[in-house]
Amino acid sequence: MSDIDPMTGEVVQRPLEVVAVDIAALDEQELAQLFPTPVQAAGALLKARQAVARAPYALRKAKEKLRAAERDLKLAIARATLELAEQFQGMSVSERSKLAEADTRVIDARETADMAWIELEYAKDWDRALGRDVELLRSVNANMRAETK
Known part of the structure; x- marks a missing residue:
């Protein structure tokens, strides 16, 4: 299980909760505790909508980080290429x-760019998952509203 830090949008790990497996052995009270109350379901929907509202910020930050990493990679290649030009004057630019x-x-810059790309893909998946969660919670x-009437 995990929570989302509201300030940064980052996932914060929390310990897993134990869920009863043998449902047939549970009494009515224990079974009722497995299902959310209408207030809990509405609260979950509100939290999910708040997370959806933060998703564009997280996506923008991930895109900016990827752009910066790709720029740094290009600069690192250019610097290394220039230094090689001093050492190997007979080589072509492509070589x-x-x-x-x-x-x-x-290598370090490429690894940073790759990690930034992975983080962006994770942010996109997170955004899609939040959208599905909101639809499910709706x-x-x-x-629940129909059942409680």
């Missing part, structure tokens, strides 16, 4: 660019 890929600064709330 020096390929050789620059082995430079530790380029359905649960609509069903």
Whole structure:
């Protein structure tokens, strides 16, 4: 289980809760505790909507981080290529660019860019999952309102 930090939008891990597996052994009171009350369901919908409202901010931050990482990667390749030009004057630019890929600064910059891309994809998945959660919670709330009338 995890929670979302409202300030940063980051996922904060929390301990897993134990859920009873043998449902047939539970009495009516214990079974009733497994299902949310209408107030809990409405509260979950409100929390999900708040998370959806923060999703564009998280996506924008992830995109900015990826753009910055890609820019840093291009700069690292350019610097390494220029340094190789001083060492190997007979090499073509494309050969020096390929050789620059082995430079530790380029490797580090590529790893940073790859991680930023993964974080952006995670943020996109999170945004889609939140949308599905809101739809599911809307359905649960609509069903609970019908049952409590």
